[in-house]
Amino acid sequence: MIDEFKRFGMTDSQRKFTGILQIAGSAGLIAGLKMPGVGLLAAAGFTAMMLVAFIVRIKIKDNILQALPSIIFMLINGWLTVGFFKLW
Template identity: 40%
Template sequence: MSILTIAVFLSGGAFLFYGLSCLISQKMTDEFIRFGLDKQKRLLTGYLQILGALGLIFGNFFLDDLVFIASAGLSVLMLLGFAIRIKIKDSISQSLPSLVVAFLNLYICIEYYYKIY
């Protein structure tokens, strides 16, 4: 199994977990309140994370374009998450994971771009 495949499944699994957490977890509800984001944005974030995760996982087996699109979308989503954490003045240790995951998905996106084109 290649590093790229491991990255795809690692990211896909993490986003599936966190996407579901956005929909059902009180802790995530409290976090979105702390971020200054309403219920609709929390639900939208959760659904986008789940769709992105499924795009990574299923795309890995069936359609490279899907992995490219999903990883690009998840990169943008996590960069926005990082920006929100900076805006509310979270610490580096609180903010850094979102940036790391954004770069992980950017890596996936770039690798799949070169696979496709």
Template identity: 40%
Template sequence: MTVLNVLIFFSSFSFFIYGLAYFTSTKMKSEFKRFGLEKVGALTAVLELLGAIGLLLGLKFQPLLLLASGGLALLMFFGVVVRIKIGDSLWVSLPALLFMIINGFIFYSAIFT
């Protein structure tokens, strides 16, 4: 198994868990309220779930890998921007930043393989 495949599985699993957590955890919903984004919380969770599925399906269908990884990297970019805007520390913002980098790397790698 390549490093790229490990990153794809890791990211997919993580986004699947985070996406589901929005619908099962009041803490996740309260975070979106804290961000001032409670109206788009469910949409964000659905996009995370679709991205997670897209990463896995993208292992066999490269255009889907590009779409899913690019979309998740963009979603996490906006997550980092929101966290900076509300004054969260780098430590708290680190997961969004790392997932942006991971999915950016997956996107980049999918273009050149």
């Protein structure tokens, strides 16, 4: 991942911050099973994160196959966002 973040033109601080956000988001999704509002925020945050990841992939001129995981995860988390919203 260190090499990938360098390829994306991102700093070590940005890489570490992304990792912290991913851990917090994962905990938020799990907590969302009992507290839908927390799950809603976590899923919405992941959706936004994956949108930014897709934009970065386009910016560095990756092909669609390389960008596909960010699109898929963005759609999954968008679906989770709607689901948590309905529960909230």
